[in-house]
Amino acid sequence: MDDQTRMMTGLTGLGGLAQADVGDPDSVRKQQSLGQPQQDIGDILQQIMAITDESLDEAQARKHALNCHRMKPALFSVLCEIKEKTVLSIRGVQEEDPPDPQIMRLDNMLLAEGVSGPEKGGGSAAAAAAAAAAGGSPTDSSIEHSDYRAKLAQIRQIYHSELEKYEQACSEFTNHVMNLLREQSRTRPISPKEIERMVAIIHRKFSSIQMQLKQSTCEAVMILRSRFLDARRKRRNFNKQATEVLNEYFYSHLSNPYPSEEAKEELAKKCGITVSQVSNWFGNKRIRYKKNIGKFQEEANLYAVKTAVDAANVSAQASQANSPATCCTFYSCFVFFNYMFYM
DNA sequence: AGGCATGATTGGAC
DNA sequence: GTCCAATCATGCCT
Secondary structure, eight states, rough: OOOOOOOOHHHHHHHIIIIITTTTTHHHHHHHHHHHOOOOHHHHHHOOOOOOOOOOOHHHHHHHHHHOOTHHHHHHHHHHHIIIIIHHHHHHTOOOOOOOOHHHHHHHHHHOOOOSSOOOTHHHHHHHHHHHTTOOOHHHHHHHHHHHHHHHHHHHHHHHHHHHHHHHHHHHHHHHHHHHHHHHHTSSSSOOOHHHHHHHHHHHHHHHHHHHOOOOOOOHHHHHHHHHGGGGGGGOOOOHHHHHHHHHHHHHTSSSSSOOHHHHHHHHHHHHHHHHHHHHHHHHHHHHHHHTHHHHHHHHHHHHHHHHHHHHHHHHHSSSSOHHHHHHHHHHHHHHHHHHHOO
16 A cells, blocks of 8 residues: 555545544444445545634544544554655755854854854954054053953853843744644644654754854954954054164165065064064155155265264274264265165 | 155055 | 055144
8 A cells, every 4th residue: 555545544534533433433443344435535625624613612522532532543653654754754864954154154253253162352363463563552552452352242242142042042932842743743643753853943943043143243243353453554653763763774774775584673673563564664765765865865864974973982982083084984985875876 | 724744555576 | 475666544743
């Protein structure tokens, strides 16, 4: 007997029960033993429709009678088996879907930003890096840093409280549906496997809602981060001493104003700025000097004299011979290099 | 407010 | 990767 035939037989049997024989096992036996013709499917549908016209008490009584019927367990298991084969087997395999790559991306990002996972000052590395790149004073960067962390903590808090709400709602709803299905399983064929499947469906639905929450949280973090990183554009002029150190190096190496990596590191250390800021400064300085040597002449002379005096002092300390001629020699050399290099 | 100074960024060449 | 050149964006001075 194929599934379809068995199902029809099952329905026919129930149809017979629904019509008149519920509560009267003998009648069923009589029908079966006498081999009465199967009722038309139209009759069965009519009977089902007629149930809606019944009063609640009548329906309850019928339900009770049905539950007590001796054929019920057998019919129930047949229907479960048919459902298992026709419906669950079709969907079963495909529903084992792999983890969504988008959710994985969102999870990774939230973890990296310190929104999900253990709280350990997430994003502070980014904040520190941005603060360093901004080249602001330690006070400024620490203010911005703490502001960033406070806002991130706020996002984190909202995210976790919403997540908790979703999880609670999901668990409540799952329990509710499970209870409902268990209750219904007394009157219609619902196998435990089907209940499990329903739970999985609910979890998937809630997980898609969770994804929206994760997406919004990621967006909020990105906005916060971009705002924070935009602070880089809030240019701060280097302090006077730093500019002086850089200019001294520039004008004393005018013949080749390209500091080595080591020299850049040394200058960065002296000036309290980053190596890339030193590189930027020299890049800007070279191009601006080259474009308008005349404008920088006075500055160049000033630093040349300063360098010369410093060198002379060092020399004097060494040889006790501090002659003005030394200054003149250094200055001459400077002017010579200056014009040779850039003219 | 406007103009200049200056640090940062970007795109192309090497 | 560095460097140059152009450009942007902001700071600062008048």
